[in-house]
Amino acid sequence: MSGKSLRIGVAGLGTVGAGLLKLIDERPLFAPAGREVVVTGVSARSRKRPRPFDISNLPWFDDPAALAASPDNDLFVELIGGSDGPAKVAVETALKAGKPVVTANKALIAEHGAELAALAEANDVPLLFEAAVMGGTPAVKMLREAMVGDEVEQVAGILNGTCNYILTEMEATGRSFADVLADAQRLGYAEADPTMDVGGFDAAHKITILAALAFGCAPTYAAAEIEGVEAIEPIDIRMAKDLGYRIKLVASAVKSAEGVAVSVHPALAPLAHPLAQAGGPLNALFIEGRRIGRIFIQGAGAGAGPTAAAVAADIADVMTAARRPVFQVPAAQLKPFAAVDAKRQVGRAYVRLLVRDQPGVLAGVTETLAEGGISIDSFLQRPVEDAGGVPIVLTTHAAPEETLLAALRRMQKLKALIQPPRMIRIAHI
Numbered sequence: 001m002s003g004k005s006l007r008i009g010v011a012g013l014g015t016v017g018a019g020l021l022k023l024i025d026e027r028p029l030f031a032p033a034g035r036e037v038v039v040t041g042v043s044a045r046s047r048k049r050p051r052p053f054d055i056s057n058l059p060w061f062d063d064p065a066a067l068a069a070s071p072d073n074d075l076f077v078e079l080i081g082g083s084d085g086p087a088k089v090a091v092e093t094a095l096k097a098g099k100p101v102v103t104a105n106k107a108l109i110a111e112h113g114a115e116l117a118a119l120a121e122a123n124d125v126p127l128l129f130e131a132a133v134m135g136g137t138p139a140v141k142m143l144r145e146a147m148v149g150d151e152v153e154q155v156a157g158i159l160n161g162t163c164n165y166i167l168t169e170m171e172a173t174g175r176s177f178a179d180v181l182a183d184a185q186r187l188g189y190a191e192a193d194p195t196m197d198v199g200g201f202d203a204a205h206k207i208t209i210l211a212a213l214a215f216g217c218a219p220t221y222a223a224a225e226i227e228g229v230e231a232i233e234p235i236d237i238r239m240a241k242d243l244g245y246r247i248k249l250v251a252s253a254v255k256s257a258e259g260v261a262v263s264v265h266p267a268l269a270p271l272a273h274p275l276a277q278a279g280g281p282l283n284a285l286f287i288e289g290r291r292i293g294r295i296f297i298q299g300a301g302a303g304a305g306p307t308a309a310a311v312a313a314d315i316a317d318v319m320t321a322a323r324r325p326v327f328q329v330p331a332a333q334l335k336p337f338a339a340v341d342a343k344r345q346v347g348r349a350y351v352r353l354l355v356r357d358q359p360g361v362l363a364g365v366t367e368t369l370a371e372g373g374i375s376i377d378s379f380l381q382r383p384v385e386d387a388g389g390v391p392i393v394l395t396t397h398a399a400p401e402e403t404l405l406a407a408l409r410r411m412q413k414l415k416a417l418i419q420p421p422r423m424i425r426i427a428h429i
Contacts, residue, residue: 005036006319007072011064011090012079013044013051016104016131019304020077020311021053030316037315043067068094075100075318077311083107095119095127102314104131104307110205114218114334117326127326128314133206134159134283136306137299141313142287143213144324150289152214156252156429157285158278159206161301162190162197163229163249168279171237171246177230189281199228200264203251211253211262214287215337216328220262223339227265236352236424239393240268243380245350246276250427259338261345267427268350274298275429286429343402348377348426351396351408354389354418361416365392368414372407374399389418395426 010017021039028036043061061067068076068090076094078101080087087108094101096119103109109116109129120127130140143152158164162184169180181198184190196202204224212219229249240247245268253262269276274296278284283301288294300306327334355361366376380393396404408421 005038006030006074006315007038007040008075008077008315009041009043009061009067009070009073010039010077010079011043011061011067011087012081013042013055014079014081015304016307016311017042017044017079018052019308020079021055022304023308023312025053030312030319035319040072041067041070064090065093068099069097073099075102075315077101077315078103078105078108079311081105081107083111088112091116092119095123095125098123098125100126100128100318102128102131102311102318104129104311106132106202106205106209110208110219110221113209113212113327114331117334118331120326121331126318126323128317129209130314131307131310133209134285134297134299135301135303136309137283137285137297137301138310138313139210139285139297140213142295142297143210144328147214147287147289147292147295148328150292152255152287152289154252154254154288155207155210155214155285156250156254156275156427158248158275158283159203159251159285159301160197160200160249161281161283162194163200163203164278164283165189165281166198167229167232167237167247167249170232170234171241174234174238176234177232198230200226200249201228203249203264204262207251207253207262207264210285211260211337212327214253215255215260216334217260217337218327218334220336220339223262223337225261225263225265229266231422232266232424233422235391236350236422239352239380239382239391240350240424241271242382243268243350243378243393243395244271245269245426246271247424248275248278248427250275250429252427252429256340259340261340262337265425267425269427269429273427273429275427343405344400346398346400347428348398349396349401349404350424350426351394352422353392353394353411355392355414355416356418357390358416361390361414362392364414364416365394365411368411369396369407371410372399372403374404374407401425
């Protein structure tokens, strides 16, 4: 590295890249390193795109890989996004050139983290990605540093601010998912194509990374069970609240003797639980350690300022020569976790039925559940205007999910049912 300053190349000048350049302009001397950061090159898809800052005095690179290889920078910051393509090539180029890499790219780390960790170790340089999960809230550092003396048993939380905003607004206004999503897009909380967010894929990338850090394994995104929030209806939000719950998109990684279960799905959280109380675009996470017990953190999961601050924290770590394995253990020891089929998990569930108002309906429902050894914990029947039938909601005691799903398939044969049963898990938190 050159003298007292650290020269960095920044690829990607969107929201986070803009936030980082603004941060460096306002505060070029990084603590605790006490050294100056100097931007010596930038790259993005378009040089002419209007930006809220002046880049005319910064060396421009059309190709981010050329920026990564440039001898004029000591560290490469990748803020392009995407699991493959230019982002992956540029990061690989920087690591092969023996340069530290800082990235906010959750898809890249979740899908290629193990091979990139091996490349970083082979070239004796750090690969850091604090900003890839929960923006400026230090979830990665919590697992990578604070929890290394314990054995993590579970990580679970709200990792997507877009979904959390949508579910919060649906509860507050009673409007449909589609209506609230349209508002979220107008306000900038959701992308024009919101599939990555509302489909649960963004949260799945993040929980995959946290699972790797928590359990010292290779990120195994392909093994995650993923369900989004598109099918959540206002009636479910109202009925869940009447039962003492709030619906959230919960991402979790749980370690057991059988392996690791990584999942993202809508789930009911008790109203008094901290996850249920995290509203709007906030992110929230708890970590369960064998000896430390439960740790809870909450904060902004996105945005220019918070995410740029997380990138800056990683840059400061490079400057102070802080070094740890990328995923807790040397890359050569990383193995994909043994995935546990979510359907074999035991848990409680919320079940909503829309039935015709006729005698014997409840008896048919309870008998069908009883055939599978599933018992009812609570029951709620509440008239709902324009529902097209009578909504019945029940919660079950703990049962294997595959047993419950089989019972619901049998239940569809009941003539009184107007539509297939709707099941939402009750979060085990």
